[in-house]
Amino acid sequence: MPVRWKSPLLILASIVCGWIGWSGEVLLLPLAMFFPLLWSKAPSRSIASLVAAGYFLAASRGLPRGVANFYSADLWPGLMLWVIASASFVIVHAVFWTKPRCGNTPGKEGTDAARGLRYLAVMMLMALPPFGITGWAHPLTAAGVLFPGWRWWGVGATAILLVVMTGRRWQIAVAVLGALYVWSATNWTPPKLTPGWISVDLKHGAELGRDGSLQYHRDLIATVRGTIAERPVALVVVLPESALGFWTPTVARLWQQGLRGSEVTVIAGAAVVDARGYDNGMVTISADRSNILYRERMPVPGSMWQPWLQWTGQSGGARVDFFGNPVVEVAGVRIAPMICYEQLIVWPVLQSMLHAPQVIVAVGNGWWTENTSIVAIQKASVFAWARLFGLPVVMAFNT
Known part of the structure; x- marks a missing residue:
């Protein structure tokens, strides 16, 4: 793939992840877990910011129309709020991004461990206040689809998969994600109801x-x-x-x-x-x-x-x-x-x-x-x- 196409394709893929993963169908939530992979592959901090913005804005695409409905106004106030709401998500992902390592070449690029720790910090920051106040579309939500009934073990296992997605062995995480998804989708049952x-x-x-x-x-x-x-x-x-x-x-x-x-x-x-x-x-x-x-x-x-x-x-x-x-x-x-x-x-x-x-x-x-x-x-x-x-x-x- 020509290098010049890498950045546009990463941004486009992040938009697809946000749009389809957060379409309202519970079984599509695991698609959001590809976002850390796309973010980690960004060749620069500015592209990583655009990848994060594409994912978040696609996932929260209903906000402009919702704000317009709420205030009986046109789309402009909603569009402004939409962009403002994405700021914390984009800023956190931009700050913690580190350049991917190319092969075994030494340099300033982040190691797998460093990048994984950085994304772990991103997950925590976007899950808790103050950044978590607008922490919509958190990929961790997909844990319920991949690990039904695992409780806190499922939270931990999903976090590990997301971290591995940011490293050189991301193919392993993708393979595991695919196998878990097929198993879960095949055996999926809706949550139970409470009698009475x-x-x-x-x-x-x-x-x-x-x-x-x-x-x-x-x-x-x-x-x-x-x-x-x-x-x-x-x-x-x-x-x-x-x-x-x-x-x-x-x-x-x-x-x-x-x-x-x-x-x-x-x-x-x-x-x-x-x-x-x-x-x-x-x-x-x-x-x-x-x-x-x-x-x-x-x-x-x-x-x-x-x-x-x-x-x-x-x-x-x-x-x-x-x-x-x-x-x-x-x-x-x-x-x-x-x-x-x-x-x-x-x-x-x-x-x-x-x-x-x-x-x-x-x-x-x-x-x-x-x-x-x-x-x-x-x-x-x-x-x-x-x-x-x-x-x-x-x-x-x-x-």
Whole structure:
């Protein structure tokens, strides 16, 4: 292959990896694991940056359209945010890149060990705050497809494969990846369901949670009671993010009254507001009690989490607690809660797994993702992590 074609082909291949690997189909996630190979083969730091940018921008291609939908604006604000969001990913990969060694020629080029350690550092930085705040499309997510049920051993094995991809023996990693993929795809089964746990998807669009009327809540209660009537074994019913809008004592009492005569517990998304801002979270409601169950660890940066407000002494925006409440308990079951944006990044789910949950509960409000693959990518990520740790999963989305 002519040398002049190497750089364009590496960039093109990285775009293909990001586009197809993060298309929303869980079994295609392992394609993202070729990205470290392409990054390590870049002949210069500038090309390595373009390879990283191509992968990330392709993987997150739904962001411009999603932002335009959310703000009812044209594509330009979304395109700007798209590029800004890629900055941390590109910068980290550019800083830790080292020139590939050519044969046995000594020089300043990085050895396999040095390059592997550098990529290991990249993986960790893009999985944890602050860089991990925009650490979407992390190749480590593919662990659930390649090593279902391996739990932390699967995380480690995938990390080793990714590191080997950056060295001279990358062919071994590719061969192992191919064999594992064929085996996994042949034997793939979706995550288990939890007996008695039911999810209710809604199609309320942008109106979900914005209508605080009593009639809205009565209609939603009727939907829940209809679900219970159809599934008399129901113990817990899960509603999407923001389903209840603002959480108030009035809303709590209305729902408790609506659930009288049943033994079902409802988990629903709601916003808990005070003078300083709000928490995006989940609440639990039954006929005899209600309480705030979970406060989102990582709200969506920009649209929800606005740290500059606090820096300038203003109030407003969603609060963030990077490592708070990783596991909560409902009906005697320990759950790993994941709200919307947390399903796209790495550390919330891995932190929750450290606390041995029994089920993953993932909710989202994806009305703004129309004509994009964002919700499908969220679901694929959750399925992959659930399969990796052998856990049942319950998901509820509004579209």
